[in-house]
Amino acid sequence: MSVFAEVVGQDAVTELLASVARRARENGDGLTHAWLFAGPPGCGRSIAARAFAAALHCRSPDGVGCGRCHECRTVLAGSHPDVVVVRPAGLSLGVAEARELVARAALAPTVSRWQVVIVEDADRLTEGAANVLLKAIEEPAPRTIWLLCVPSPHDLVPTIRSRCRLVTLRTPNPHAIAQVLIERDGIEPELATAAARAASGHIGRARRLATDAQARARRRAVLDAAAQLAGAPTLAESLRIAAELVDAATAEAGEETETRDAAEAAALREALGVEAGSGGRRPRGSAGAFRDLEARQKSRATRTQRDALDRILGDLAAFFRDVLVLQLSGTEDAVANVDVLSAIRASAGRSTRTDTLRRLEAIMECRAAIEANANPLIAFEAMAIALSDSGGRTSG
Amino acid sequence: MKFQVDQDAFADAVAWAARTLPTRPSIPVLGGILLTADDDGLVISSFDYEVSASATTAATIARGGRGLVSGRLLAEITRSLPSQPVDVELDGTRVVLRCGSTRFTLPTLPIEEYPTLPALPPRAGTVAADSFATAANQVAIAAGRDDTLPILTGVRIELDGEIVTLAATDRYRLAVRELRWQPARPDITAAALVPARTLGEVARSLTGGAQVEIFLSFDQPGGETLIGFAGRGTSGERQTTTRLIDGEYVKYRSLFPSETAARAHVATTPFIEAVKRVSLVAPRNVPVRLTFHRDQLLLEAGSGEEAQASEWLDATFDGEEELTIAFNPSYLLDGLGAVDSEIVHLDFTSPNKPAILRGGKDADQPMDDYRYLLMPVRLGG
Numbered sequence: 001m002s003v004f005a006e007v008v009g010q011d012a013v014t015e016l017l018a019s020v021a022r023r024a025r026e027n028g029d030g031l032t033h034a035w036l037f038a039g040p041p042g043c044g045r046s047i048a049a050r051a052f053a054a055a056l057h058c059r060s061p062d063g064v065g066c067g068r069c070h071e072c073r074t075v076l077a078g079s080h081p082d083v084v085v086v087r088p089a090g091l092s093l094g095v096a097e098a099r100e101l102v103a104r105a106a107l108a109p110t111v112s113r114w115q116v117v118i119v120e121d122a123d124r125l126t127e128g129a130a131n132v133l134l135k136a137i138e139e140p141a142p143r144t145i146w147l148l149c150v151p152s153p154h155d156l157v158p159t160i161r162s163r164c165r166l167v168t169l170r171t172p173n174p175h176a177i178a179q180v181l182i183e184r185d186g187i188e189p190e191l192a193t194a195a196a197r198a199a200s201g202h203i204g205r206a207r208r209l210a211t212d213a214q215a216r217a218r219r220r221a222v223l224d225a226a227a228q229l230a231g232a233p234t235l236a237e238s239l240r241i242a243a244e245l246v247d248a249a250t251a252e253a254g255e256e257t258e259t260r261d262a263a264e265a266a267a268l269r270e271a272l273g274v275e276a277g278s279g280g281r282r283p284r285g286s287a288g289a290f291r292d293l294e295a296r297q298k299s300r301a302t303r304t305q306r307d308a309l310d311r312i313l314g315d316l317a318a319f320f321r322d323v324l325v326l327q328l329s330g331t332e333d334a335v336a337n338v339d340v341l342s343a344i345r346a347s348a349g350r351s352t353r354t355d356t357l358r359r360l361e362a363i364m365e366c367r368a369a370i371e372a373n374a375n376p377l378i379a380f381e382a383m384a385i386a387l388s389d390s391g392g393r394t395s396g
Numbered sequence: 397m398k399f400q401v402d403q404d405a406f407a408d409a410v411a412w413a414a415r416t417l418p419t420r421p422s423i424p425v426l427g428g429i430l431l432t433a434d435d436d437g438l439v440i441s442s443f444d445y446e447v448s449a450s451a452t453t454a455a456t457i458a459r460g461g462r463g464l465v466s467g468r469l470l471a472e473i474t475r476s477l478p479s480q481p482v483d484v485e486l487d488g489t490r491v492v493l494r495c496g497s498t499r500f501t502l503p504t505l506p507i508e509e510y511p512t513l514p515a516l517p518p519r520a521g522t523v524a525a526d527s528f529a530t531a532a533n534q535v536a537i538a539a540g541r542d543d544t545l546p547i548l549t550g551v552r553i554e555l556d557g558e559i560v561t562l563a564a565t566d567r568y569r570l571a572v573r574e575l576r577w578q579p580a581r582p583d584i585t586a587a588a589l590v591p592a593r594t595l596g597e598v599a600r601s602l603t604g605g606a607q608v609e610i611f612l613s614f615d616q617p618g619g620e621t622l623i624g625f626a627g628r629g630t631s632g633e634r635q636t637t638t639r640l641i642d643g644e645y646v647k648y649r650s651l652f653p654s655e656t657a658a659r660a661h662v663a664t665t666p667f668i669e670a671v672k673r674v675s676l677v678a679p680r681n682v683p684v685r686l687t688f689h690r691d692q693l694l695l696e697a698g699s700g701e702e703a704q705a706s707e708w709l710d711a712t713f714d715g716e717e718e719l720t721i722a723f724n725p726s727y728l729l730d731g732l733g734a735v736d737s738e739i740v741h742l743d744f745t746s747p748n749k750p751a752i753l754r755g756g757k758d759a760d761q762p763m764d765d766y767r768y769l770l771m772p773v774r775l776g777g
Contacts, residue, residue: 079423081445081511099543106546107446108621108642110514115642132544141546141642270503271427272468289420 003051003058003065003072007044008180008203009172016167017048021055021064028113031056032165034137034146038153039169042202046087046120048169049147050076053083053116056145071112082109084117088124090299091306098129102136105144115144122148123155130157138163171201174336181210197336200318205311218248220339222312226319227343229387230351230359242384246377249308256308257301268293309376310367316387317363323348324356362386397461397486399433401453403495405631406482407474409440409451412601412629414471416636418444428505429467430513431484431491434460437632441513442467446639447594448513453632463491464505473500514637516624517613520555520586521579525608525627531562531573532599534734534766539592540566550589550641552648553623555612557582563648564592569727570648570769571734577610586612588623589641598636602627611637651769652752658715658744660688661759667740668732670695670707675725677703683722683773688713697725712759721747722773731768748774 004014024031035052037045054075055065066072074080084104086093101117109115119125125133137146137160146164153161174196180203181192187210198219199206208215225241233241272289322335326348335341348356366383370376413429421427421444432439433455441450463486473493474482483494486504493500532551540548554561558579563572602608605628613620624637675684678697687694693711698704713719721744732740737755741762744751753768 079509079511103543103546103549104446106549106641106643107639110445110621110639135544136546142644143642267424268421268427270505271421271424271466292420 001067002063003054003067003076005067006076007048007051009176010039010044010048010169013048013167013169014051017052018055018064021052021058024056025064031114031145033140033144034164035148036153036156036161036164036166037147037149037169038151038166040171040201041151042199042204043169043171044203045149045169046118048167049118049120049149050083050085052147053080053118053145056114056116057082057112080112082112082115084115085120086118087120089296089303091124091303093119093121093125093129095126095128095132098125098132102132105136105146106141108141109143113143115141116147117144118147118149120149123150123152125156127157130160134159134163172203174199174201177201177203177206181207185211187211194339197338198318200314200321200336202314218252219315221248222315223319223337223340223343226316226387227340227347229384230320230323230343230347232350233388235385235388238384238388239381242380243377245312245384246309246380249312249376250305253301253305253308257297257304261297261301264293264297265290305376306370309370309380313363313367313370317360319344320347320356320359320363323351324353324360327351327353327356359387397431397433397463397491398459398484399438399455399457400481400483401438401455402631403474403477403479403482405453406438406455407477408629408631409438409453410467410471410474412451412634413440413442413449414467415597415601416444416447416449417442417467423509425464425505425509426511427467428464428510429470430507430510431463431465433457433462443511443513445511446591447636448638449634449636450513451629451632451634461486462507464507464510465491465502466505469502473502514622516626516635516637517611517620517622519580520584520610520612521560521577522607522609523560523575523577525603525605527575528608529599529603530736531560531575531766532595534736535562535564535571535573536592536596537564537730537734538566538569538571538768539564542566546641547589547643547645549592550645551592551595552645553588553590553595553610555579555584555586555610557584560610563645565646565648565651565769568724568771569731570651571731571767572648572769573766575765586620587645588612588620589643589645590623590638591641594638598625598638601636602629602634604629604634651750652767653743653745653749655745656743657746658688658713658719660693660711660713660715660742660744661739661756661762662693662709662711662742664732664735664738664740664755666709667693668729670709671725671729671732674705674707675729677705678725681724683775684725684728685720685722685775687718687720688715689718715744719744719747720775721751722775723751723770724773727770731770734768735766737763747772 004018007014037049039045054072057071057075058064058066058069059071060066060069075083078085086101105117140146150156153166178192178196181187182189191210195206195210198209225245228241318336322337322344325334362383366379369379418426426444430441437452438455439450439452477495480496485492489504491502491504535551539551548566552563558576559574560577561574602625608625608627611624613622621640622637623640626635671684674695674697678684685696690713693709696706731753735753735755739756741754741756742751750769750771754762755766756762
């Protein structure tokens, strides 16, 4: 199976990347040294970047990116020595990491013709870090290729943006996602279709919804909360709903964080030879490694919680988007959350388009506030009040 | 895997391989040391995707095999064992280590996740271990430390027939050292840019034997990607490879001025001491001024209302008129320390042009094998 099979519903992009990789193999040079993969969250931009890296390293005689040769497999598994993948686990990618990356990117490739540096979520680069990378991206070492992944080209400073070749990925259509879920993950067609529609173009989310009953239950709870908020609840009820949503996100993130942190700490202890348990003696110089890990995990825990909150906001927005679709077109074909159709219909009947737009705006405002480090509970409460405020009442 | 090995040799080999272990491994297995026992003896290796190191040592092999254990822990254990034969055995997922009445049981790391160590490129030639270590240190001091200018953090190694040239610069100074060696082919020409930090360490760690072999690949379409060094340690063969920095190096040879307007020579040790004393009043990056008179040299630092210092030194100066030039004291001290001889020769063109420092056994004969080019600090007003 070609490495590009993983890239869902992006035929134009995969064709382009495959032909570039083919030409690069034939000519040996002339390859653009910096690429910008831009596409909405969940569209598979970092998967596309990884597939491109595999295609560039592929040694199969029957075409680039075979997905079977040693090179392709190690690139996809993340253990190829000439592919550096930077995945900012925390909230941002800072100057110190950027400097390390510049030093690494200056090295010659070990086994391949190119060294590929993939920066996932390059939108998390701080301004200082972006400036550190600028020179290295503008004039990289002769055999280094940069692949930067961002939701939108405007998430990067123009100095870097202007030095990259842009590859734009679109939101994959639900049919393509459902197809992949059915064929590769062996999901029941009905469930796959529902999950693909509900995920509004986010592939990872669709897979999660299709395979994890808990995730489905969480989404359903959020949609029910949306329906309740749209039904003009009292102030106390709105606040209770907001608190429940935030609690749910915290619980979900906490669970995810705990298991992952414990596993990482165990792996590091083993590698450094530290005995388990509190009495374990640490060899000299290893305390720093643990401090590092803890700092990384803390930053990541914040991000994990933020991601969970973001998913909730996404589901809330999806609900009101459907309401708006009904209000504008009157047809139900384009509704994504078909499982709560009656609630959507009820809400559409009870409010005007202006109300719905205002509610969507309130959700976006909440997202921006959380991005700017607002206290999640307060931001959610403000949003819940705005959502429950039906057009009849004046705001205030 | 089961073998018996002498404690000293084992500890030494493990310590050598553990030098390059990453302090913060990007993936946990890279914190491990790989033990390989086969007919050739015991090979102890480490790798962090950038630098690989392997040490071979004699051992009585009862059963061949491989095991991956925490490198830091193994290094600490082997160092503290009593001086007796050590028995090591792989028992399922654990490595058991016995020495006298001491016994350690270590968990193994997943060996299938461990990357394959790169093979040594073809042999390029042999160089004397001591002079290579000296040369590497003399040059590495001038390399840049700013990771955002990666090319300048390297030491350029040029192989040209019977001469090896090492060069490094951070734009403020340039150090060039030439030394003779025995090339594998008389017509060899090749060049490589090696991370300075790694080169200095590698050269120092290979002084246990008389000679160091250099390995450099030329087969890739774009040139060399990997350099290897091998030598003898106190208990067997030592090999290391490091990835090269990719990119075009500064055309440094043209930076040396073609003419000289004035020359001076000064006894090195008193010069170093005087610079250290005078620069006590010069905080970071404040220059030290040197004024050369016919038989004397005046060092000054500090000005105006601030603390000042001056010192007279014996020196021989050959120029039209007296010359005042200013240098960054720490860069000057680096150069004076690196010339590695009793007398230092200085060549000048003008106070705004770079000076060249060279060593020399006597007053008349500067040696050309090491040259340290130093940019002066422009004096205001």
